[in-house]
Amino acid sequence: DSGVTQTPKHLITATGQRVTLRCSPRSGDLSVYWYQQSLDQGLQFLIQYYNGEERAKGNILERFSAQQFPDLHSELNLSSLELGDSALYFCASSVGGGPGTDTQYFGPGTRLTVL
Amino acid sequence: DAKTTQPPSMDCAEGRAANLPCNHSTISGNEYVYWYRQIHSQGPQYIIHGLKNNETNEMASLIITEDRKSSTLILPHATLRDTAVYYCIVRVPGYSSASKIIFGSGTRLSIRP
Numbered sequence: 001d002s003g004v005t006q007t008p009k010h011l012i013t014a015t016g017q018r019v020t021l022r023c024s025p026r027s028g029d030l031s032v033y034w035y036q037q038s039l040d041q042g043l044q045f046l047i048q049y050y051n052g053e054e055r056a057k058g059n060i061l062e063r064f065s066a067q068q069f070p071d072l073h074s075e076l077n078l079s080s081l082e083l084g085d086s087a088l089y090f091c092a093s094s095v096g097g098g099p100g101t102d103t104q105y106f107g108p109g110t111r112l113t114v115l
Numbered sequence: 116d117a118k119t120t121q122p123p124s125m126d127c128a129e130g131r132a133a134n135l136p137c138n139h140s141t142i143s144g145n146e147y148v149y150w151y152r153q154i155h156s157q158g159p160q161y162i163i164h165g166l167k168n169n170e171t172n173e174m175a176s177l178i179i180t181e182d183r184k185s186s187t188l189i190l191p192h193a194t195l196r197d198t199a200v201y202y203c204i205v206r207v208p209g210y211s212s213a214s215k216i217i218f219g220s221g222t223r224l225s226i227r228p
Contacts, residue, residue: 002158033215043159043202043218056215090158102208103149104216106158 003027004093004107012113018079021110025072025093031055032074033094033104034066038087049074050096078112086114118142119203119219126225133190135222137203140184145207148179149216150188152199159202159218162188193226200224 003026013019025032034046036059045058049068060066063081068074078085088111092104120138127133139148149164163170163177165186170177176189190197200221 002160004158035216037156042220043153045215045217048215058215088156092158103161103164105161108158109156111156 002105002107004091004105006089006091006107006110008110009108010111010113012115013081014115015081015083017081017114018077019081019112021076021078021089021091021112023074023076023091023093023107025074025091026105029093029095029105030072031094031096031102031104032068032072033092034060034074034076035090035092035106036087037090037109038084041087043090046076081114083114086112088112118146118205118217121201121203121219121222123220124223124225126227127190127193129194129226129228130192133193133197133224133226135188135190135201135203135224136185137188138185139203139205142183142205146205147208148177148183148186149204149206150175150177151202151204151216151218152197153202153221154196154199162201193224195226195228198224198226 005024007022030051033048037043046060048056066076088109090109092106094102094104150162151159153159165177179186202221
C-alpha cells in the first residue's frame, strides 16, 4: 500500500459524458501527478501539480483538466468522453523538491470504461 | 520518447538473482536512474534510484556503470511475486517540467518455479 488513494476504482460511462477522478496523496506529499495507461499507448504522463499550482504538462487533451485543492487532494476531470479515453488512470504523489524528496508513489488507479 | 532501452522480456528461475539491464547512453549529468515495476494492472511501484554510485535497499540493488551509460537492476533472490514489468527511467529529480516520468516499454520479467 503506497498511501495514495484513488476513487472510484472502476467507472463505466457513455460517450459524450463527463467524469471526475479523485486522488488523495500520501500524508505530507505536496506534489500530485496524473498518468494514463491505455493498451496501445502505455503509461503516459498527463499533468503535475505542486502545492496547488500546475508545474508540468504532458500529453493531456484539452477535454481533460485537473486541479489540486488546498487540502492537497486532486481531481482529474474528463469531458466529452470518447471510446479511446477508456484506460487506467493513475495518480502519484511525492513530497516534492530535489533528490530524496521527489520519488513518486502511485495509487491503485481508476479503470475508466467508455461505452 | 523514453531515453532508455530495455529488453522486452526476460525470465529467471525462482530463488536465483534476476539481473535486468538498461541502456541510457544519452543520460545527462544531472539525470538520475530510477526503476519502477508494475505488477499486472496495479499502480507502478518504486524500487530504487541512483546517480552514479551503486545503491542497495531492501528490494534490490542498482549497479550503474562508471560512464553512466547503462545500469543493471538486481533482484537478489527472485520470487514468483517479482513477476512484473520493470521500467528503467532517467529523469532530473524535482518538480520541474524536466522531472516528469517518461515510461518506455519496460522489461516483462517472468519468474519460473
